[in-house]
Ligand code: ATP
């Protein structure tokens with residue numbers, strides 16, 4: 001059973017108890033577009049406490065906002081009580097929501113007409129804002145007055161642009177004008193929420209559209225904290241077509257960041273709240289890019305492979321090929337070369353060596369300290385670059401020689 005069919009079970013259960021329930025939002029839109037459905041959201045006039053009683057496994061994810069998550073076959077379904085949102089104080093998500101009896105009111109609080117369509121279990125649409133027509137015309141149109149709706153929640157401006165990138169839709173004229181005129185209000189939105197939408201642009205089928213629009217509407221200037229990174233000086237017409245040339249999320253971001261000064265890249269990532277893990281990957285891609293920029297031969301490839309996994313090496317090559325406009329067959333050769341060397345390279349990390357830190361501590365009868373790792377690192381380089389055999393006895397001998405040599409130098 002697919003997600004929509006399982007969702008129907010949820011709808012039927014709620015209806016059997018005398019309440020209304022509809023598919024709503026993104027799943028209805030994507031169904032009409034015959035696109036793959038991300039998550040199935042359901043709207044109902046039953047209160048959350050009631051919904052919780054109707055299903056065996058329910059998580060009270062956002063009970064204050066009327067949302068509970070019903071789990072069926074390990075798939076989550078968000079069931080939200082019809083609501084309208086109170087005032088948006090300080091542009092945060094409203095603290096309080098007001099439950100309303102009518103589906104119409106729930107639809108009218110939604111962002112765009114294509115997202116304000118409900119569908120019942122017989123797949124009939126309730127579409128008071130003509131969202132289906134907007135979908136057919138591939139248009140993103142605010143529900144109600146665009147100026148007011150963006151002022152209420154400025155994140156919607158980012159959402160409009162991310163939907164344009166994901167769906168290859170155009171933003172309707174009045175809606176676009178409102179984005180341009182309200183752009184500065186984006187400064188009130190938390191970077192965490194902005195990153196989610198920016199990421200979706202980067203993962204979309206047409207990131208170049210979203211990136212261009214973020215600059216055209218000047219939204220980029222108003223993302224909190226990014227001003228100091230020099231972002232507004234990026235030549236978007238140069239970078240947007242380059243980003244389109246890869247499907248990989250990290251390579252896309254790396255190409256974009258490459259347009260900033262070296263010392264500003266980390267600031268950008270931190271300000272936009274990238275995770276430590278994401279930052280590490282991006283740093284590695286940048287290291288690979290810089291290394292390969294010099295030249296690409298066995299030494300560079302090996303030194304790249306001992307610093308990072310092969311996938312980051314390849315992303316670095318992709319980035320180089322895109323930025324320097326390298327021919328595909330040349331890139332393919334580099335790829336093959338990296339993969340072959342990676343397979344040959346039996347020893348890639350210190351932990352692949354036939355000796356451990358403990359062995360060195362015993363050998364030199366010295367307390368553990370940073371010297372252990374630096375000696376292991378030195379031995380690793382000798383194995384990788386100078387053909388030293390990865391054998392315990394030989395490594396210990398080499399360790400003695402290195403250490404003695406160093407002590408002699410002192
Ligand atoms: P996706 O496929 O990315 O999940 P979606 O349209 O389902 O797209 P969600 O963020 O999951 O987007 O939100 C679900 C629905 O909630 C939307 O379709 C829209 O109706 C409504 N919605 C979400 N965010 C907002 C917002 N900031 N303002 C108004 N309505 C919103």
Ligand code: MG
Nearest residue numbers: 026027038039
């Ligand atoms: Mg969704």
